[in-house]
Amino acid sequence: MSQVRSFLALYRGHLLAYRRARTAIYWSLAFPLFFLLMFGFVFGRGNPEDTRFVMPGLFTITIISGSVFGIAMRVVTERETGILRRQRVTPVSGVAVVLAHAATALTTLMLSLALQLVVARALFKFHIVGSWPAFVLVLLLAGAALIPIGLIVGSVARDSRTAPAISNFLFFPLMFLSGSAIPFVMLPLWMQRLGRLVPTTYVNESLQGIIVRGEGLSKVAGPLAVLALTSVLGVSLNGLLFRWESTEPVRRERLLLVLAGLAVLYGGAYFLTPSLGMAHYRLKG
Amino acid sequence: MTIAIERLRKSYGATHALKGVDLHIADGGVVGLLGPNGAGKTTLVEILEGLRVPTAGRVSVLGLDPVKQARELKRRIGVQLQSTAMPLDLTARELLELYAAFYPRALPAGDVLRRVGLEPKRDTLVRNLSGGQKQRLALGIALIHGPELLLLDEPTTGLDPVARRALHEVIREFHRAGHSVILTTHYIEEAEGLCDRVIVIRSGEIVADGTPFELIARAEGASTLWIAFSGPFDPRPLEAAGAEHHGQEGAHHRFTARDPTAVIVALGELLRSQQLTLTDLRMKRPTLEDVYLELVGEGEPAKLLEASE
Numbered sequence: 284m285s286q287v288r289s290f291l292a293l294y295r296g297h298l299l300a301y302r303r304a305r306t307a308i309y310w311s312l313a314f315p316l317f318f319l320l321m322f323g324f325v326f327g328r329g330n331p332e333d334t335r336f337v338m339p340g341l342f343t344i345t346i347i348s349g350s351v352f353g354i355a356m357r358v359v360t361e362r363e364t365g366i367l368r369r370q371r372v373t374p375v376s377g378v379a380v381v382l383a384h385a386a387t388a389l390t391t392l393m394l395s396l397a398l399q400l401v402v403a404r405a406l407f408k409f410h411i412v413g414s415w416p417a418f419v420l421v422l423l424l425a426g427a428a429l430i431p432i433g434l435i436v437g438s439v440a441r442d443s444r445t446a447p448a449i450s451n452f453l454f455f456p457l458m459f460l461s462g463s464a465i466p467f468v469m470l471p472l473w474m475q476r477l478g479r480l481v482p483t484t485y486v487n488e489s490l491q492g493i494i495v496r497g498e499g500l501s502k503v504a505g506p507l508a509v510l511a512l513t514s515v516l517g518v519s520l521n522g523l524l525f526r527w528e529s530t531e532p533v534r535r536e537r538l539l540l541v542l543a544g545l546a547v548l549y550g551g552a553y554f555l556t557p558s559l560g561m562a563h564y565r566l567k568g
Numbered sequence: 569m570t571i572a573i574e575r576l577r578k579s580y581g582a583t584h585a586l587k588g589v590d591l592h593i594a595d596g597g598v599v600g601l602l603g604p605n606g607a608g609k610t611t612l613v614e615i616l617e618g619l620r621v622p623t624a625g626r627v628s629v630l631g632l633d634p635v636k637q638a639r640e641l642k643r644r645i646g647v648q649l650q651s652t653a654m655p656l657d658l659t660a661r662e663l664l665e666l667y668a669a670f671y672p673r674a675l676p677a678g679d680v681l682r683r684v685g686l687e688p689k690r691d692t693l694v695r696n697l698s699g700g701q702k703q704r705l706a707l708g709i710a711l712i713h714g715p716e717l718l719l720l721d722e723p724t725t726g727l728d729p730v731a732r733r734a735l736h737e738v739i740r741e742f743h744r745a746g747h748s749v750i751l752t753t754h755y756i757e758e759a760e761g762l763c764d765r766v767i768v769i770r771s772g773e774i775v776a777d778g779t780p781f782e783l784i785a786r787a788e789g790a791s792t793l794w795i796a797f798s799g800p801f802d803p804r805p806l807e808a809a810g811a812e813h814h815g816q817e818g819a820h821h822r823f824t825a826r827d828p829t830a831v832i833v834a835l836g837e838l839l840r841s842q843q844l845t846l847t848d849l850r851m852k853r854p855t856l857e858d859v860y861l862e863l864v865g866e867g868e869p870a871k872l873l874e875a876s877e
Contacts, residue, residue, distance in 0.1 A: 285672050292669030300657035303693070365653030369709075372617050372647040373670040374639060 289375045293383030297357075301391060310353060315345045315395040316402060323407050334407040339490035342422065343463035343483055345399060349392035350429035351436065351457070352450045354384055358437030359446045362529055371527040381434060381525055385518070388433065389426045396422055412497030420500070421493060421507065425486040428510035429457075431517025432482075435541065438524035439533055457483045479553045485509045509552045513545075520544050569631070570595050570717055570748045571616065576625035578611050578772075585611040587772040588625070593750065593765075598743050600763035601752040604864050608772040609752040610650055613721050616750070617647050630717060643671060646715030650722050650752075652706040656695035660686050660705050663694060664712055671713035684708040684738055700731035707738060718742060720751040724758060736762050756857045766856070768863050775863050780856050789854030789862070791828040794820035795835065796848040805841070809834035820848065828853070 301307050322341040327334030358381075361367045370380060403409035411418055432453065440446035458464050460474060461483035467475060478484045485506035492498035492506075500507070520541040524533065571593040578586040585608045593599055601609045614620045615627060618634035618641060627634055632641045654663055661677050668674035681687045684704040689697060697705065703723065710718055718739070724732040732755075739762060743749055753759055759766045760780045768776040768783075776783055793811070796819040803813045803821070811823040811831045825831045828851055839846060 285670075289670050292666050296655060296658055296662065296666045299662060300655055303657040365649065365651055366655060368619070369647075369649055369653055370670070372619060372642060372645075372649070373667065374642045374672075375670040 285374065286376050286379045290379040290383050290386075293375075293379060294386045297383060297387035298390065301387065307353070307391075311349065311391045311395050312398055314348065315399050318344060319399045319402055320406075323403065327407060329407065331408040331410075334403070334409060335411075336495060338403065338409060339487055339494050340463035340466075341399070342396060342490055343425075343461055343487045344458055345395055346392060346422070346425045346429055346486060347454060347457045347463075347483060349395055350388055350426060351433045351453055352447070353391070354388040354430060354433035355436035355440060355446045355450050356443065357387075358384055358434065359440050359443050362437075362526060363443055365528075367527045377525050377527070378522065381518070381521060384437075385427075385430050385434060388430050389423070392426045392430075393422070411494045413493035413499065417500045417503075418490075418493050421486075421489045421503065424507055424510045424514070425489070428482050428486070428513040428517070431514060431521055434521040435517065435524060438521055438526055439538060441533075442529065457481055460484065461487045463487045476553075479556045480549045482510060482513045482549075485552070505555070509548075512548055516544055516548055569593070570597075570629070571750070572626070572628045574626040576612075576615065576627060577623045578608075578615060578620065579623045585772055586615075586622075589772075589774060591767070591774065591777075593748070596743070596746055596748055597765055598739065598749045598751070598763045599765045599767065600759035601750065601767050601769060602754075602756065602759050602860060603752075603769035607769045607864075609769055610721055611772075612769070613719055613750065613752055617645065617719055618642070643713065644716050646710035646713070646718045648706050648710045648718075648720045648723050650725075652702055654694050654702065654705065654709075657693060659691050659693055660697065660701075660708075661690040663705065664708055667709045668712050674713045675711070677712070680708045680712050683711065683741070685734055700727050700734075703727060703731070704735060704738075707735060711738075711742065716747055718747065718749045718751075720749065722752055722754065725754060732758070756855070756860055760856045768860060770864050776859070783859050784854055784856055786859075789858045790824045790826050791854065792852045793823045793825065793828060793831060794848070794850040795823065795846070796820045798845040798847055801838065801842055801844055805834050805838045806831055820850070 318341060322337045323329060323334050326337040367380065400409070433450070436446060436449045436453070440449055456477075460470075460478040460481045461467075462470065462478060463483060463486075467478060467484075467487075470478065489503040489506045489510070492503040523537045523541060526533070569592060571591065573589055573591040576586055576589040576591075577584070589608075589612065601612065603609050611620060615622055616629050616634060618638045621635055629641060630644055632644075634641055655666075658666065660681060664677035664680055668677060678687075678690070681690050684707055686701060686704055686708065689701055694702065694705065703726075707720070707723060710720070720739070723739070724735050727735065736758070739749055739751070751763075764779060766776070766778065766780050766783060767774055776786075778786065794817065801821075803811075803823075806823060807813065809825070809830045810827055811825040811834075814822040814824065816822070823831065835846070835849075838844070
């Protein structure tokens with residue numbers, strides 16, 4: 284019970300600090316807006332029909348950058364400066380600390396997406412074919428699946444210089460293999476295969492289903508299940524890696540365990556993809 | 569018993585930070601840990617806080633094991649770490665409220681702000697507080713849940729004398745309420761003025777332990793007396809009492825003595841028998857600083873200068 288109170292207090296504190304930090308606002312609002320304009324005017328050539336087709340990819344990229352970058356940096360900074368160390372001598376639990384960061388990242392991510400939606404509606408008459416509640420649910424699940432990756436980067440990164448490097452290293456495969464930057468069918472066969480091993484592919488597929496093809500939740504239940512499992516597994520595995528202090532070593536055997544856990548999940552997803560109702564993700568040479 | 573430590577050792581690889589420390593601290597005192605940089609003060613305090621795990625030995629804080637009963641212990645101790653790291657974009661009040669939420673019971677943030685003298689700064693962002701104000705806020709965080717024991721690691725380092733005195737007052741007030749305080753410090757006058765027990769640590773070992781008074785009395789150092797008389801005098805009665813005459817400095821004769829009280833008794837006798845009056849008497853006892861320098865050995869004065877700058 285007191286951990287719930289700790290979580291809420293930390294979450295409130297992060298949001299208050301976020302509101303006051305200009306650079307944070309810039310990265311989570313101006314950057315997504317820039318991406319939207321680029322996608323809308325360049326890839327969508329400014330017309331509503333084409334723009335709708337590129338929007339799932341845009342949202343996927345926004346979700347990647349909103350969950351892999353900022354949160355890792357915030358965790359590392361709090362560890363480096365000793366804020367976490369100070370919290371360690373209070374009764375607050377690591378779970379509350381980590382979940383408060385995750386909730387903050389999810390909130391700011393939703394703000395970025397909301398801004399994109401409003402502007403996309405105004406500039407490109409953006410609308411979705413499927414239902415809005417389903418769309419929002421997919422966005423939330425996508426954030427919940429990818430944010431743990433940012434948490435894990437934050438736990439593993441040695442310092443505030445290595446964190447962005449790891450995030451960048453992850454950013455490109457998450458983007459290119461998912462079909463969000465380049466449509467999946469245009470990727471070579473080996474990349475399509477690899478694509479089934481990254482969570483963003485399932486994000487992009489669910490978003491396409493709802494935005495472009497007007498599918499209901501039941502049709503995208505397969506990829507959504509993969510995302511839900513990623514979220515639960517990611518948060519639990521991060522618990523194995525969380526460090527209060529920079530002097531604590533990263534446990535290599537635990538890191539291997541985490542990678543093995545994710546490998547099992549995505550190995551399963553790889554073989555199940557064709558039967559998950561992901562019509563567009565049947566391999567095409 | 570607030571703290572019981574037996575044969576405590578802590579090693580980092582080949583470096584031995586603590587080499588078999590035995591220490592018992594009764595309830596309700598202000599105990600100062602004094603020692604040069606790297607002596608093991610911080611290691612010792614952080615073991616008490618549960619932040620570091622001992623290599624060997626037994627430690628009990630408020631009757632609890634800091635590692636195995638960490639959860640319970642954290643609720644009952646208030647901690648100020650050596651480097652104060654706080655989220656910069658929260659106000660003083662918001663920060664206290666955040667930490668208050670971590671505990672099952674806590675004091676109102678407004679009360680704590682008043683206690684540490686930050687009431688006027690309650691809505692100031694942490695990033696805009698001065699160093700002294702941040703230190704006071706850090707102490708406020710340590711007090712927010714009404715702890716039974718305060719563990720403060722260099723709470724006043726880097727503060728000006730006024731800010732330091734203000735912090736001392738907060739610590740004294742906490743102590744007057746019947747609680748215990750353990751603090752580390754570089755400032756000898758802080759240990760002398762604030763602590764009722766001083767423990768000197770050098771290279772991971774306790775080299776002295778007692779009230780500031782006892783430590784001074786136990787030391788080898790001699791007191792100096794400056795005595796001025798109404799006329800010529802015969803110093804022999806004073807020399808018989810153990811004083812050494814070092815000649816005249818202006819109107820004053822300078823003596824040194826291990827036991828200055830005996831010299832003063834002999835001085836009374838001398839005045840009566842030689843029909844003299846005393847025009848001035850000054851005495852300088854060895855200070856805790858002399859004792860400290862004697863205990864921690866050569867090469868330390870430079871470090872002390874650094875620390876007090």
